[in-house]
Amino acid sequence: MKSEIKLPGLEHCPIQDIVYIEGRGNYSIVFLANKKQIVIAKTLKKFEAQFRLHSFIRIHKSYLVNKDNIPAFQAHQCVEVPTTLGNSLPISRRKLEMVRQSLG
Helix, strand or coil: CCCEEEECCEEEEEHHHEEEEEEECCEEEEEECCCCEEEECCCHHHHHHHCCCCCEEEEECCEEEEHHHCCCCCCCCCCEEECCCCCEEECCCCCHHHHHHHHC
16 A cells, blocks of 8 residues: 655655545645645546545545544534644535544
8 A cells, every 4th residue: 555645746745644635626636734735637536546545534525534634523513524734624414424433
């Protein structure tokens, strides 16, 4: 299992440094722990397939989150997932139960 990924502008980016990925059509924005944002012409579905063996979870049609970069929180009460960057991402209604089980 790979522990690094090549991103534009970064030769070697450790996968654990990816906080979350936001999908916008055929493009994705990768948010890194150092607060950098990288836009890539790759769909979120392709990232999801690439990281299926890592600790990533799809919480919404537009968000793929690294579970290692989610601080402790009450998963059974929330409809949003906090990130280590200080922001919160929405959980879709359809994925709410699955996300609560996975993070709870």
